[in-house]
Amino acid sequence: MKFGIYYSYWEREWSADCLKYVEKVARLGFDVLEIAAHHLNGYAPAHIAEIGRAARGNGITLTAGLGPSPQKNLSSPDPAIRKAGRAFFEETLGNLAKLDIHIIGGALHSYWPIDYSKPVDKAGDRARGLEGISSLADFAAGLGVNLCIEVLNRFENHVLNTAEEGVAFVREIGKPNVKVMLDTFHMNIEENGFSEAIRTAGPLLGHFHTGENNRRVPGKGRLPWHEIGSALREIGYGGAVVMEPFVKMGGGVGSDIKVWRDLSDDANEAQMDEAARQAVAFSRYVLG
Numbered sequence: 176m177k178f179g180i181y182y183s184y185w186e187r188e189w190s191a192d193c194l195k196y197v198e199k200v201a202r203l204g205f206d207v208l209e210i211a212a213h214h215l216n217g218y219a220p221a222h223i224a225e226i227g228r229a230a231r232g233n234g235i236t237l238t239a240g241l242g243p244s245p246q247k248n249l250s251s252p253d254p255a256i257r258k259a260g261r262a263f264f265e266e267t268l269g270n271l272a273k274l275d276i277h278i279i280g281g282a283l284h285s286y287w288p289i290d291y292s293k294p295v296d297k298a299g300d301r302a303r304g305l306e307g308i309s310s311l312a313d314f315a316a317g318l319g320v321n322l323c324i325e326v327l328n329r330f331e332n333h334v335l336n337t338a339e340e341g342v343a344f345v346r347e348i349g350k351p352n353v354k355v356m357l358d359t360f361h362m363n364i365e366e367n368g369f370s371e372a373i374r375t376a377g378p379l380l381g382h383f384h385t386g387e388n389n390r391r392v393p394g395k396g397r398l399p400w401h402e403i404g405s406a407l408r409e410i411g412y413g414g415a416v417v418m419e420p421f422v423k424m425g426g427g428v429g430s431d432i433k434v435w436r437d438l439s440d441d442a443n444e445a446q447m448d449e450a451a452r453q454a455v456a457f458s459r460y461v462l463g
């Protein structure tokens with residue numbers, strides 16, 4: 176298992192530059208830095224090369240996270256939007272390959288967060304999302320990228336809310352580089368049990384997010400980390416465990432995640448760093 180953190184822990188916007196976090200997370204004891212793929216296509220080629228060099232130099236593996244926008248939604252009923260989504264993914268996947276990134280995770284089959292003021296068509300969105308990911312899978316495989324389909328809680332997405340639904344979706348696609356992704360924050364809301372859900376995903380588990388019940392860093396809440404660790408070891412999970420804490424209000428991140436109070440005890444950057452350092456040490460101990 177490799178242990179990582181999504182840099183959105185420190186940032187208010189998904190478009191924030193990830194470069195400065197490469198050295199920081201290495202210093203704090205992480206193996207993996209997850210970067211937002213939302214605006215990767217806007218990075219200059221020289222900047223992409225610099226991030227890649229920094230990652231190699233610091234011994235950091237990069238992974239990518241994405242909540243596709245409604246305009247890039249592979250499950251949209253509008254064929255023009257699906258086409259724009261496909262073009263966005265092709266360009267993004269090309270940039271991921273340049274960064275030696277082999278994993279992208281998120282609601283890739285849909286968009287995020289869902290606008291529930293509109294009518295919900297779960298069956299239609301699932302069918303179109305399935306077709307979109309199926310037809311993208313070989314393109315991603317050609318670039319060495321795994322598409323990890325994140326199971327989210329009901330308030331953020333309607334298509335896949337449980338490990339069982341995620342597994343059925345990924346099995347139906349039946350491509351070796353399309354995997355299930357679980358996130359302990361969402362599992363805590365939707366699953367009957369953590370071990371059961373992790374066992375359901377089994378060998379199809381391609382990426383794993385951790386966060387407490389209230390999205391503080393692992394170790395500061397009440398999730399059953401020993402149970403989660405035992406289940407990950409039982410299925411022989413050898414992938415990345417990326418913590419995804421959200422503790423500060425503000426910006427696009429704060430509003431997408433719905434952070435309406437400070438959950439960091441008003442931490443400054445040094446205190447945020449220290450909490451992350453302790454959380455990765457805790458994660459290695461309890462999950463590894």
Ligand SMILES: O=C(CO)[C@H](O)[C@H](O)[C@H](O)CO
Nearest residue numbers: 240241242281282331358384
């Ligand atoms: O858990 C999540 C949202 O609640 C997701 O992993 C990411 O935050 C989202 O896809 C943005 O990258």
Ligand SMILES: [Mn+2]
Nearest residue numbers: 325358384419
């Ligand atoms: Mn997540």
